Amino acid sequence: MAFTVSIQTQDFDVSQELAALRAGDARVGAVCSFLGTVRERNDGSAVASMELEHYPGMTEKSIAVMMDEAQKRFDIYAARVIHRVGLLHPEDQIVFVAVTSAHRGESFKACEFLMDYLKTQAPFWKKEVTPEGARWVDARVSDDQALARWGIEASNSAAK
Amino acid sequence: MNVNLKYFASIREAIGQGGESLNTQATTLKALREELIARGGAYAGALAQGRAVRMALNQNLCDESAVLSEGCEVAFFPPVTGG
Numbered sequence: 001m002a003f004t005v006s007i008q009t010q011d012f013d014v015s016q017e018l019a020a021l022r023a024g025d026a027r028v029g030a031v032c033s034f035l036g037t038v039r040e041r042n043d044g045s046a047v048a049s050m051e052l053e054h055y056p057g058m059t060e061k062s063i064a065v066m067m068d069e070a071q072k073r074f075d076i077y078a079a080r081v082i083h084r085v086g087l088l089h090p091e092d093q094i095v096f097v098a099v100t101s102a103h104r105g106e107s108f109k110a111c112e113f114l115m116d117y118l119k120t121q122a123p124f125w126k127k128e129v130t131p132e133g134a135r136w137v138d139a140r141v142s143d144d145q146a147l148a149r150w151g152i153e154a155s156n157s158a159a160k
Numbered sequence: 161m162n163v164n165l166k167y168f169a170s171i172r173e174a175i176g177q178g179g180e181s182l183n184t185q186a187t188t189l190k191a192l193r194e195e196l197i198a199r200g201g202a203y204a205g206a207l208a209q210g211r212a213v214r215m216a217l218n219q220n221l222c223d224e225s226a227v228l229s230e231g232c233e234v235a236f237f238p239p240v241t242g243g
Contacts, residue, residue, distance in 0.1 A: 122240060125169035125241050126242070139239035156239045
């Protein structure tokens, strides 16, 4: 299945995705994945729903770049990234990253690397609906710091 | 030269449109941003120097020194918040 990315409004089935990612590849001895879901609270407010916007074209391009980078850094066989856009509600699945490798260490690291990269480099924006009204979610310094651990400097959350 | 502008998220909302075509004398992202700020109103507010504005040239994140070319695509948006 190699390295693929999907940006979509519809939900996805994690079991099917994991099965497809390693199907036909008997080199694989480890599959690591991350699933991000919508929390009912963020920054002290109840979240009724959120709208996810993205930059079609650049989104896919930026994720392809990060997958290339992951292949250079880690001994991995395949990776899958799915990110939903549009209207989402608490408990909904938002983002899925899965990676295969011979042994667990490489796929654990690659999975975390891909998520850290996506958080500050892929053009997605969340707008939450709360009891106080709708608001755009702020970028977090901690996400830039997470990417810095991999030797990549990010200033996504910088004040200007 | 002609450039294709795109606006996203809070900047798109403030400006009131997702994009536009522009004929400009600007040669860098910095000069283009200043030209848009000079329009005043919502443009001045959304793109003001000192605000957290990220820029992409032909779908790659760039800083203000990036050089424009005929027909290029330039996007202005706030810090990203996916994942």
